[in-house]
Amino acid sequence: MVLASAAPGIFSAGLDILEMYQSTPERCVAFWRALQDAWLNLYGSRLITMAAIEGHSPAGGCLLAMSCDYRVMAEGKFQIGLNETKLGIVAPFWFTDVMLNTIGHRETEKALQLGALYSAQQALSIGLVDKVVPLAEVMPTVEGELKNWLQIPAAARVITKTSMRKAVLDRLRSQKEKDAQFFADFINRDSVQKSLGMYIASLQKKKN
């Protein structure tokens, strides 16, 4: 399975910030449950999953990429990272867990405290992506890599993948409701709503 984007310049812009702004707690909880399930299916997938990162990949976009088995990113101006802290919000514990499994403790601590966004070359140097190629070669590179992975006996590969991701998957599975409630409470705090409002205003200013 190849994760790619139809929108030029953007792999995934992450969660829809508008969905979090001036919403109701019920709507927030429902939104969060849908995200949890999507991620549990992706990170726990028996399929080979590859990210073709042909554009910006902040926050939730970075989570999706990190949850794949392999990541190819376009060189150039695009950025990738969990930048939640910069918006005044906090990456959920399972975002953190996936990043720990990808780049280790020290890089994760620095990345999350700063809400860092990395260029493709920086991402490659810390192991956040596996390969960097020119934009036009991202998809062919992913397809070539996929052919290699498809030669591995599937049953053994799936058992291996599942056993290595089980602890992180189980950690969210065991506290889905608590996590959703925490998100809804946190996002509806006055201070957080104010931060999000300012961020949305700055985005709209850029557009105009």
Place this chain on the structure above:
Amino acid sequence: MVLASAAPGIFSAGLDILEMYQSTPERCVAFWRALQDAWLNLYGSRLITMAAIEGHSPAGGCLLAMSCDYRVMAEGKFQIGLNETKLGIVAPFWFTDVMLNTIGHRETEKALQLGALYSAQQALSIGLVDKVVPLAEVMPTVEGELKNWLQIPAAARVITKTSMRKAVLDRLRSQKEKDAQFFADFINRDSVQKSLGMYIASLQKKKN
């Protein structure tokens, strides 16, 4: 203690595949218990242990090398890695634990899903070995390194080593029987026996 091989071109070919093919469950369990004990003694050894990798080092050979305190590998055509997945089998959890302690989570996940075998230079770049030198210099390099390690006060070094490896050793110690039974059941599945049969046939073809 220096782990080396008397066979030119091979450090250790890993477990004897013939021992797993068309065997009895009892024989498989006995074989596996012997391997568990050998590994518990090596990984938990109070001695300084060094691997002189002067040849191929797949599967169990890679486990032995990773379980030492230091690894020197010959440059050239030799390969090292846990390639179980390529044979349609799965590396036991304690092989995985030792690899996690050596090269971290991301590299281990990729290595095990692909059953990857690395050249000496690749192994060096991901931290799977500590030094790469020409074949003739492997043993002198190991001996030189051993002299450095022998200058460290032994009691303090042993406490340090033991405490850092305890969690992984205890994990196997607490489930030796279950692990041996799992191996015997798994290896005697029809599909696995078929994979092994094909692998053995391909080896014999190469020989002829």
Place this chain on the structure above:
Amino acid sequence: MVLASAAPGIFSAGLDILEMYQSTPERCVAFWRALQDAWLNLYGSRLITMAAIEGHSPAGGCLLAMSCDYRVMAEGKFQIGLNETKLGIVAPFWFTDVMLNTIGHRETEKALQLGALYSAQQALSIGLVDKVVPLAEVMPTVEGELKNWLQIPAAARVITKTSMRKAVLDRLRSQKEKDAQFFADFINRDSVQKSLGMYIASLQKKKN
């Protein structure tokens, strides 16, 4: 908060060895409790903490540096590392935990078994420090970096930092007395006192 030293050529020489030599068990326990509390406050600090390493940084000095959020070290002859093993003593488990969070399992195991002291360049290459600059630029570099970190919304940064360090902090918090007692018993062993006595004599010889 910037951790720096007023003494030229030394960041922190670590614990006062004289405090451990020919002391009473009560005095050792009190000394150790003070160290535990100082470290719990530093590693768990809500402030941004940066180490300006302008000199040697062995043992406890290395612990302090690793416990900061960012480390800038002067290039040149200075060394950093947990060198306890070389003195015949053993780094406490929480020193080990902080090093694991900084440079990962393999590098920590090697560093602690050998009691290794690293040059600034070596420390950079294994991730033990974040940046190496000429001595005169250490403080300006730290101040520049601090400005970057201060731009991050503080509440989100503090929650992120706290949650990533909680497990290691809690591990010491839950066994402070046991750890202090172990230290006092260990340090007062005849063999350890003998090692320390020889080490102090060698330092005094160097001075004269």
